[in-house]
Each structure stands twice: as structure tokens, then as C-alpha cells.
Amino acid sequence: MTLDSKIPAGSLAGKWERRKFENKLVNPANRRKYEVIIVGTGLAGASAAAALGEQGYRVKLFCILDSARRAHSIAAQGGINAAKNYRNDGDSVYRLFYDTVKGGDYRAREANVYRLAQLSVNIIDQCVATGVPFAREYGGLLDNRSFGGAQVARTFYARGQTGQQLLLGAYQSMLRQVDAGNVTLYTRREMLDVVVVDGQARGIVARNLITGELERHEGQAVLLCTGGYGTVYYLSTNAVNCNVTAAWRAHKRGALFANPCFTQIHPTCIPVSGDHQSKLTLMSESLRNDGRVWVPKTKGDRRPPEQIPEGERDYYLERRYPSFGNLVPRDVASRAAKLQSDEGHGVGDTGLAVYLDFKDAIQRLGIDVIKARYGNLFEMYDRITAEDPYKVPMRIYPAIHYTMGGLWVDYNLESTIPGLFVLGEANFSDHGANRLGASALMQGLADGYFIAPYTVANYLANAKLPKVSTDQDAFKEAASASQARIDKVLGVKGSRTVRQLHRELGHVMWDHVGMARNAAGLQEALGKIRTLRDGFWHDVRVPGEKNNLNPMLDYAGRVADYMEFGELLTLDALRRNESCGGHFREEFQTPEGEALRDDANFSYVAAWEFTGVGVEPRLHKEPLTFEEAHPSQRSYK
């Protein structure tokens, strides 16, 4: 298999224009003849459904929750980037492109990133037109702020609920197509398999989570918009239903999985308090605009923060990175916090936390300004920890937040299975080894509103798509394989709960494949994951029935997939003998403890081909070339 990224020729700025022109079109009158299956209703899925429905395709849209409005895009707090340059502070499409490639530590495709930066301006126009209530100034025009890792104010926001408002905007546009009869919604459905007929993605098997029935759906193209795999770590800032199942089952049918080891740790989360915890809560990194991060200079200093005098505090980000200070990118800030804690400077009961202090900002700006900027976040913190951040500094610690890796796609967002497209966080394409703040929302909407509608149409216009029926063998085989897996997991009747096994997997992943990794630890993790997977299939206990609403059964299926996927993530981390972005290998660092890339040997996308459970997958490399943004050691000093 050779990986063809299908990047158009010509200048960077003209590539997308050229591709749009090269693409074949589908006559408006013929669009009704095509049925497109979209799985997932986050920003990518909802916007793709809205856009394709609008063009006249018949769309079947699936989501696992009770409403499309609940997808996890909703939880994004901080904002969305766009190269509007409304602040006149030097922003441009080129700068957004450059920042994103650099922030991704030179492991993303230049052409994809440039297109993303170009489309960013259209996204804001589209969102405003659909009624997204972005923050405004008294003159009635849009407000901006600067956000983690950027030196320009290019982030648009809607209080601390930007993701919610953008998602509702896309969801409403999608509902408009439901109203028009172009989109059919299937809620409480979980995709369990992609059906491949004669090498093309022609349908899915989905489980009705209320009745347990396995449904077969056919179509001419399938779009996976199913998000990331952060919950492989058990504790993460992801919602508890986020999972890798749809992507993993597509992988098992032939879609390559790229760069799974590129996971992002978010530096500003509320620290873990105990074993009971089911998820971690993110505090928007916009807090770093005004909060100052520090730890006590003395190791093991257990005094309450207000008793530690100024001279005995180490504002380590400001000290180490004077030009970016508290606004260094997420991976840099996270590792710095881990380093402080590892060296004994951590605070709180567990010692796994650092302070984020607003005292100076409150003195400088007044409590009302701080309340207007961060009121809801402070309240959320208070609710969870019973501490008032207006009076005592917040305690924060990094947590798994986003996954840059995902199914491999070409420039058209098509996977290695023809007709299977992958959008948003579920693909690997735009963020390289590290994603900058406020760019996930941008990518989800760019893929769904502006890219897939062109590239999916081109696929439909070019591909030979003979009629298929859900009674065909490929559909029957996929459905019976899914049924067999459900029966198997119910049949184990062992002694450990799904949650216990998931938590154990999460511990292994966090300890060995988390913020800092090394070869010995990764080897150890591979063994532990295999043992756990074996333990799962011999000792898991899933209660209830298969033909009734049974959340424990749904959960078991997802954890079973994580038991396989975790191994791939770990293997990818083991084989990438360099540090870059969110992937930090302790063996590869500069004398100052910064990530040390190896461009000569690892400037490629690692795309893995499934060869069987517990069998070494086959590695395919897509070389990365940089014509505009020349790789350099990232420096935020």
C-alpha cells in the first residue's frame, strides 16, 4: 500500500482553489440519488450534515446520545481562532498557518494547515450569520482575545461557552435540513462496523441503544465524525461516552490509523482528588492570560499559599520562558508542571498540582473585571473543590484533553478505504504533534462546512457505485460479527466490572504513555495491556440484557476496543524515537529539558495497518516536507 496524500500542485496559497476547480461536480438534480451516512454530530458531523443536506444529498445522521446537541464539542470553553486581523496586530492567514505548523512541532501537513487558516475567516462569517452570539464590543462589532501560544488576539469567543454556541449553531443549521426533509436523524445509535463492499465503504452497522437491535444502513459514502480517543486514559477531560469504537472498527476494516501517540495534555485542569473520580474538569486556558503559575521554591513546602512570601515563590513559566511567560503552548506548560511536581515542588494533598494565582490580576484590574472574564470558571472551580479562587490560588494539573492522532486521511479527508471520509478530531490531519488552543473548533467546522461538501461530491461524481442491498453478504457478515462480540462480552460473566478494568487500563496508559514516556516503560505497558485485555475477556462482568437499554453493555464494547487500541498507541510511542509536541520521550531532550525532534529520521506520519489483534501492525510512512515553514527547534523563551 502506498500512501498518496493527494496534495494539489501549485503554490501553497492556491492549492485549495485548484482542488476545488479540479473536483467533479454532481448535478443538483442528481444529488437526491445519493445517500450519505454521517456518524457523529459534533461540530464536524453536524456542519457536514447541514452543508450536504443543503446541497440536496440525502443524509442519514447518527449519534450515540439522546440528542445531536450533546456531542462533546459542546464542552469547549475558550474560543475559535480566525485570521481576521480585526485587532490590526499583525495577524494574517500566513501567520495562523505558520503558528499552527510550528505549534504542531512540524508534524502536520503544510497544505492542510494552510487551507485550515484560509477557511478560518469563512467560519466566523458563517457562524455569525447562523446567530452564534459571539462576544461583542460596545460598537457592536466582534471582540477578540489572545489565547494560549499566540501573540496576536485572533480568538473569537462566546463567554466561556464557545463550543456550546458553535455546536448549537451547527446543530440548528442541521435541524433546518431535518425540517426540509434532507437529513434523517438517528439518535441513541452506536456505529459498530463499517460495511465494505468491493473495496468501497457502502454502509454501517449501528446498534439501536434502546432496543439493542442491530440495524444495517446503506449509502454511497460514509463520514466518520466521531471525535478522539482521550478516554483510553480513563480519566480525561473528555465526556464519559467519548470512545474510539467507530474509528477502531473502521481501522479493523482497512482504514490506517495515524500517529496515535500524539495525545495532548491540557495544562489547566482541576487535579485528581480520589479513586472515585469519573472524569477531570478543564479550566479554560484563557485563565493563563491573567493567572500566574507558581510553586514554592522550597521542596515539600506545605504552608498554605497565602503564607508563602513572594520571594519564596517560583513563577517558573515566567522564569524559563520570559517572552511567552504563562502563555507557552500546552505541551510546554504541562511538562513544566509535571517537572515541578516530580521534583517535589507540587502543592495540595497529593503534591500533584501547581498554583494558578489571580491575586496580581485582581489588584491590577479589580475583582469586577476578573469576574466578568472568568466568573463562570471560578464558580465551577469552587463547586468542585469547595475553595474560592478569588481568595486562594487555584490548584491545577495537566490532564489528557485532546488527541491529535486519528484515522489517516488524504488532502480530501478520505481514508484508505475509498468512500470512507474522516472529519474533525477523528482524523489526524491538521494539528501535527500538538494542537494550539482554539483550533479544534476551527478544524471541526472547516472539515464539515467547507471541505467535505466539495471532496465528498467529487468522490460521488467519480466513483462507480453499483447498487447494494443490506441483504448482501457483506452487511450480514458485519452484523453477525457485531452480534457475536456482544454475545461474547455478555457471556463472560466474570468477577470484574467494566469500570474497574477501564480504570486499570487508564492507570497503565497514564503512568507509561502519558506526559513523559521512555522505551522501558512503554515495553512494560505493552505487556500490561495484553494481560489486561486477556483479563477483560476472561473476567469481565456485564449485567443486564442485550435487547434493552443497557449502558453497561455499551460501555463494555467501548472498553473492549480500548484494550486493543491502547496497544497501538503504546507501540506508536515506542517506535517514535524522538520527542515532538505532545509526545515526549525522556531519552530525547535538550539539556534544558525541552523536546528534541529528530527531523532526519522521523519527519513522517506513522500510519498503521491492522493485521490482527495482538499481532504487530504494519507501518506505512507518509514523508512530510516543509517548503514554507522550515522546521526549527521551537523556542518560547
Added chain:
Amino acid sequence: MSGKAITVNLKVWRQPAKDQPGRLVDYVAKDISIDMSFLEMLDVVNEALVGKGEDAIAFDSDCREGICGTCGCMINGVAHGPDPGATTCQLHMRRFTDGQTIVIEPWRARGFPVLKDLTVDRSAFDRILTAGGYISVGVGGAQEANAIPVPKDKSDLAMDAAACIGCGACVAACKNAAAHLFTSAKISHLALLPQGEPERERRVVRMVEQMEAEGFGNCSNEGECEAVCPKLIPISNIARMIREYGRAIWKGAGV
């Protein structure tokens, strides 16, 4: 963080499926850290049930940080429990005392049939928004964002209404099981913005008709919805919806 643990006595609504009878079942939740969230406490209870080979209590939840609107149950008769401005997942066990009895029931409303235990069907909300709860603008047809100035106070009011998470607490708390706060929040959000102006009349008439068709009750100004709303959406939105509706009918919409 205090590390203190309590024991609580639960009475939980168990109903095997949509058309079957349900009942309150007693469970004792021991050694519950007061730092746990309410849903984490239910996770612990479920772990014990699964360990004994019993079916777990079915309840919906997702983000567990109060924004997705997936979770929600009646806790001692109050939608989302005792904390104002919070969802069920944001409630922590430090709000309860050792030995306290907690009655946990699903949302109860004709428009929200129970599917199992604490899980209800809220698809009626999607159908209300499908009846015009959007602005008709195609992808690619948008003008430059700053070409539409919106006064900050209007924009802020629209945002207040747009903050609705669609959880259904307003319906559950209302003695008439009315969906007025939910419906009016979307109507307000879009009616307050210039982008929503062209479809203003048509939208309010269609959405109100759909709301009634879904079997939700009428508003009798009790204010229970506002009191339990996790996003503190004010009841003044209902007044705005009624004004908008009257205005639309007067202007001849929906006739």
C-alpha cells in the same frame, strides 16, 4: 478537599422498560466521599450492583461538567437537586449529610416518556427546534461577520437565552409540565439578533405549535422552571415569547 465519608440511603426509581410499571427501590450507599459528585456516587452504587449480578441503574450523563445537558433527575423532588444554577453532574455529595435519605426519580412529564429507570426520551425538544429554531442561511452565503453590528446589550441578552442546555429540568419542575422556558429561550436568542429578524414571526408560530403538539402543558406563571434552571435562564423569556407570538399573529403569521 476533606476526605470525609458519609452514608446515604437512596430510594431510586427502577423501571425495566418504557411500558412497564416502575417502583422506588431502597439502596444504602456506604463510604461515600463527600468530594464525589452525585453521579460518581451513583457509579459506586452501580459497581456494587454489578458485583452482585444485578442490573445497574440506567441514567444518562456525558460531559459531567454541566454543559451538555445529558444528565438530570429529580433529587428529593427538586430537578437537578439542591444547588441552584447547577446540573445533576455538578452536584457534590458534600451537600448531603450522613444518614440522609435521598429520593431519586426521573423527569416526569407526558412529553418525556421514561425509557428505563432514570432515563427519559427528550426527543420532543429536538422536534420543537426543528420547527424553525434556526436561521435559514446556507453555507457560503454568509456576509463578512463585522458587517452585522449587534449592540452589546442585545447580544448579551441573546447569549443569556442561548445558554440553554436543553436538559429538560424546566419541564420536570413545572406542575403543568410546560416547555415554555426551553422554547422561549431559543425564540428569544434568535429574535433578539438582527440575523433572526426575517423569520421572526414564522418561527415563533411554528415552534409554539410544535411545543403544544408534543403534549407539554401550559404556563401558569409559577416560576418553578426559572428556579431550577441550571443556566439561570430568566422567565422573562417566556414573556418575550408570548409577546412575539401575539405580534406574529397580529401581523398575520400562521393564519
